[in-house]
Amino acid sequence: MTDARELHARFDAQRRAFAAEPYPSLATRRDRLARLATLTRHHRDEIIAAIAEDFGHRADAESRLSEITPVLQAARHARRHLRRWMRPRRAAVPWRLQPGRARVHRQPLGVIGILAPSNYPWNLAWLPAVDALAAGNRVLIKPSEFTPATSALMAKLAERYFDTEELAIVTGDEETARAFSALPFDHLLFTGNARVGREVARAAAANLTPITLELGGKSPAIVGSDADLTHAAERIAFGKWLNAGQTCIAPDHVLIEASRLGDFVEAMRKTVSDFYPKGCASEDYSAVLGDRQQARLDAMLEEARDHGCRVIDLGERVELSGGGVKLPPTLVIDPTEGLALMREEIFGPWLPILGMRDLDAAIAHVNAGPRPLALYAFTNDAELRRKVLEATHSGGVVFNDTLWHIAVPALPFGGVGESGMGAYQGKAGFLRFSLERSVFIQARRNGVGLLNPPYRRWLLKVLGL
Incomplete structure (x- = not known):
């Protein structure tokens, strides 16, 4: 020390x-x-x-x-x-x-x-x-x-x-x-x-x-009406559960049309099963760092359960022999805005999924909160991409993927x-x-001396001053 x-x-x-x-x-x-x-x-x-x-x-x-x-x-x-x-x-x-x-x-x-x-x-x-x-x-x-x-x-x-x-x-x-x-x-x-x-x-x-x-902050992932749900689920899952969600630019929550929410949940189930066949016991799934972080995340999820939220566990908690814990990927469906899950940056493996009326409602939801470090949008529609770019603010934007903007050295990274x-x-x-x-390097021969006092009004007029 x-x-x-x-x-x-x-x-x-x-x-x-x-x-x-x-x-x-x-x-x-x-x-x-x-x-x-x-x-x-x-x-x-x-x-x-x-x-x-x-x-x-x-x-x-x-x-x-x-x-x-x-x-x-x-x-x-x-x-x-x-x-x-x-x-x-x-x-x-x-x-x-x-x-x-x-x-x-x-x-x-x-x-x-x-x-x-x-x-x-x-x-x-x-x-x-x-x-x-x-x-x-x-x-x-x-x-x-x-x-x-x-x-x-x-x-x-x-x-x-x-x-x-x-x-x-x-x-x-x-x-x-x-x-x-x-x-x-x-x-x-x-x-x-x-x-x-x-x-x-x-x-x-x-x-x-x-x-x-x-x-950091609450980086949203918007799933457009034309998005391939299998692809969106795969890329959001990668960005969310890399390092068990302890990433400042991880997707914090998903905004999707309410009519597609059920299908997206099933796509997420399959993706997590494919990524981590042994669940949290997989060597490819990381632990949560520190008792303080674990306690904060547990309290956040317990509050959501207590308020009647639908919580979908996609694995089982694993206590590590050397200390530490692996918390499972978990979906929380339509949590209310007053919950800590929606007020605070999650910074862990809980993923809220909110059903929206349409893209305009999703953009309004993003703009109602603090400006995020990253924003992810899944759409192949050029007009929808333009709308997302022009109507929102965030440190970075990625279309049809997550996280990878930080891997481009020529792009600035910031919030x-x-x-x-x-x-x-x-x-x-x-x-x-x-x-x-x-x-500024003055030339040996220059005309700035003409601007010395006493000022020549006619010259100032000629020079447009």
């Missing part, structure tokens, strides 16, 4: 190192990204084992798919495009200021802080670090206290592959996280829930620290409103952690 004195010492050391090298070369940045990729690639099995230890059980394939591959892909993408991203961008100059020239110079911000969550402890710590290093910054990462094995491995490997003045890991509890948030970073990125996000924002405000918040502020990933992340500095 990092104490307050060590935390400040690491921050100050990075500040000094940045002051000594305020604009790292292309070669230096590429080298740092290569080391980050090597760290992840060479220790893949250790990383997967640490995550599984923290969760009680995490499907091996899911850790490879959602933790390892995205980091390697992001580092490769950044190294490939970094030269172009770093290049100053020319800006048009008004004719009155010509032959002066203008450009936008992209400059590192300094020291970047990253507060990472527990649901994807490797991915969501290192993905923003890729962008911050590509932009030429120094990086401090505070991983979650709820994944101690992964955090300890992260700290050990970071010390092996990086000088602590380049990148360092800070471990500790909630008090450490609060102290971390209060440091005068040049930019602070937090991934987690909205309640903690507000606390982070308040702490950062004291230093006027710019922040990026990735907060809006309650689901967050700011975006990163790829070029968007490079720009997020850069200062786009305005530069």
